[in-house]
């Protein structure tokens with residue numbers, strides 16, 4: 422059996438993984454178009470790793486412009502079984518101080534339906550379970566890795582995903598807080614949906630960079646403030662990934678690898694040939 426691969430999707434401020442050795446770039450073509458950039462494949466210690474900067478090198482893509490389907494499809498074809506997502510987020514709770522790490526266990530979707538977030542369609546209907554969108558086994562490893570590198574880490578919490586690219590109004594921010602969410606960002610929900618459909622474990626290292634715009638004693642979020650906090654903490658994010666790579670075993674004990682087992686509704690004899698070909702890496706084993 423070939424060695425399992427860990428995928429890392431780097432968010433704002435994490436555009437490369439200098440720790441990788443034996444590095445090669447893979448340009449992946451997908452039926453859904455081009456991923457955000459070439460995948461950087463290499464070894465982290467004795468673990469195979471594939472890195473992709475979510476917004477592309479040089480941060481060229483808006484959250485709504487990222488081709489999440491191509492990104493996840495590419496990860497799948499490169500053999501990735503687990504994705505560690507790294508993201509900058511706003512804090513919606515006093516106790517989550519900028520500089521802290523959150524490992525969310527829930528997502529709330531406030532995007533505006535502009536992002537392709539499923540591999541299904543074109544003659545094949547499928548519905549995966551998504552009540553618990555994060556792989557708890559992977560999340561546990563990220564939490565202990567964060568502790569190991571000395572970060573203040575909050576395990577669990579709801580990540581509210583807005584469309585962006587503008588930050589929220591104060592009215593929105595206050596209403597989101599009244600909903601009880603913990604952190605706010607613009608990218609994770611389509612990735613989590615697609616990773617589940619691709620039977621890839623998904624969990625996020627969220628770095629709190631600001632108090633959005635609800636906190637009376639803190640400045641409203643700005644890119645400048647976000648970047649300043651990221652620059653101070655990007656080494657922590659890298660350290661968490663390195664520690665996690667050492668802890669993750671080869672075999673997965675979670676159910677993520679069988680997420681599609683009972684999900685496909687369509688009579689197999691009716692699935693169009695082109696769709697079968699396009700989705701072979703995702704649904705092929707069930708046809």
Ligand SMILES: CSC[C@H]1O[C@H](OP(=O)(O)O)[C@H](O)[C@@H]1O
Nearest residue numbers: 432433484508509606607608647
């Ligand atoms: C630079 S602040 C806004 C930007 O940062 C976050 O991106 P990512 O999740 O890729 O780190 C947020 O979602 C916005 O896209």
Ligand SMILES: Nc1ncnc2[nH]cnc12
Nearest residue numbers: 509510511605606633642
């Ligand atoms: N306050 C905020 N809102 C949305 N995305 C963010 N990313 C970092 N801070 C954010």
